[in-house]
Amino acid sequence: MSTASAPARTPWLRAIALGVGLSLIVGGILLAFAWPSLTASAEDLPVGIVGPDASVAQVEEAVDEKADGAVELIRYDDRDAAVTAIEHREAYGEIVLGDAPTDAPEVLKATAASTQVAGVLDGLAAQLQKQIDAQIRIQVEQGVQQLQATMGAALQAAMAGQRPQLPQTPETFEIPTVTVVVTDLAPYSDADPQGVGLTVSIFPLVIGGVLGGVLLSLTVTGVWRRLVGVLVYSASAGLVLTGILQTWVGALQADFWADAAAIALTIAAIASTVTALSGLFGRPGVAVGAVSMILFANPLSAANVPVEFLLEPWGTIGQWMPPGAGATLLRELSYFPDADVSQQWLLLGGWALGGLVLTALDPAGRRAARTAAAAGPEPASAPVAPPAVPASV
Template sequence: MSTPAHPSARTPWGRGVALGLVLAVVVSIIVLAFSWPAVTSEPRDLPVAITGPAEQLAMVEQAVTENAEGAVALTEVDDRDAAVDAIEGREVYGAVVLGQAPEVLTSSAASPVAAQLLGGIAAQLQQQAAQAAAAAGAPAPTVAVTDVVPLLDTDPRGAGMTAASFPLVLGGMIGGIAITMAIGGVWRRVAALLAYSVAAGLAIAGILQGWFAVLAGAYLLNAAAFGLSLLAIGATIVGFASIVGRPGIALGPVLFLLIANPISGAAMPREFLPAPWGEVGQWFPPGAGATLVRDLSYFPGADTTFPWLVLAVWAAGGLVLAAIGHFRSSGPLVIAESDETQPAAA
């Protein structure tokens, strides 16, 4: 018996070089996808509420425009209570309250980076108040900083909340790819995917909320958010594979890991991303899932209709693709008889 030739002896030189160049392009795209948001991120029209006497409003708005041009978008509200409502409803990231007792309201649960930016605005207000008081010969008021919606004591830097978005993408892809590779038959894949999404959603929420305590809110709602996020990604992969076959599996990582995940806004406010990518990212499961988990955990008063709908549409769309692929490729069912069921030879 002859010994098989070594693979290097059978592969043409040109094909090897071409493969190396293709892999270099793939790695470059991966590096670009994951580094681009961090390198280009900066505050862009971060919504912040402001309230107080008219003369102070004009002065502060001018100062913010001069010192942080384009970084903050101020929205006037009636009073402090209205500012707090806007923060808790996820309409703004913080607020500036002017008057006899100036105050800056932050929300580290919405974004520690945005809260740090608002702390810088509080320092500027304190400096202005000191200068005005010195000119008037009066004591300077202290600008208080109040964290209206703080992070949990078990997650003071928000690292756990940021990490909670990772299982959404990875778990959805693992489920969709593994089920597609291991299970034959579209409806069997759908059944396995539904079981996986429910069980994994309960498990992930249990680990992050019950064990690590980095999530708050209702456990079953958090589990539903994780489960629907996994289903939205996994069903899309199963649907792609049903339509175009095994090559469709590769579309999932490209779409969700390389495109949607970097613009999801999970690690930073979506306003920090170049327009319009921050808003575009909310139309994909990674962005909608991350926003939904944060809102359910910290902002029960926020309107979560949009992220729920985004996830539901992706999940339904994936299941529809799976059904289309099934009916398009279905034909007469042929059942091969096994040796045990065949009649014995005479």
């Protein structure tokens, strides 16, 4: 009776190398997600300013001293021009200074553009208020000193037996009350007041696009069937996810069909990229597509922080990839309807179209088919004769 041989044990060196390799992979994943946040720092955030030249110069000097390069002030002619710049996503906020020193300044912000930048603008408003309070305190002290000097001179004259020289109208002064006004031109919706739903929705879109591309690449045989699978999946996912994010969660505020089209196009761009790489390189291309979208494009999408917070040129590169373009498109459709989103539509459409074309061409599959045809059919194995039955005696 024969016994099955025990399976060969894995060599020690291979087991150790596998453990080290897996640890490096985990470290790479952690670095990919943590690096943009750890290195994020505001630099040259475009913020407009309106007002008299003297007042603007004073604020510019204070901002340069306190902001340390985080804010780039851009002059506009009037408040209407500043509001238009915010609505078109040309500026994150504005500082509107009054013509007279007693006119209350106004700080315009757009929380939906970035909660971090809105916090920076709140800090600028507080700094302006401190400067105004300091100026008012100086004016009050000067007025008190002038009044004390007048009364002192009159008292000395009276003590000397002279008629005091009092002004015909008593000198009075009022303590001005100037309060900086903060106006939010683009707040988040009441259903999503902190913008959490909009921010966290981007990663599921990326995962959904990658998952669809991977499964269609590995489970669907036939180029055209795979192509139709990408189109049907993207369209249906756009409807389902828009129904959840807009109707249920309230994170999206644009027209339902516009949001559905944006989500569908984002998923199509990601999924078709994976299927295209599968068509170019086979199964290794599937892995390359999934890793590049999850570990490279998604952290650079600027879904959680403004583009200006990311190191250059990574922020710009991230906006040219599907997750970044999709995140910007959804945000601007919901809260900045006057902004120009043609670039985002064209980018997502270009990624989707290029991926679908390469998926249809399927060069790797065609190469494999030609190789199999050149090898010819496999020879049929010879039939095994049944064992001979001994004749009975």
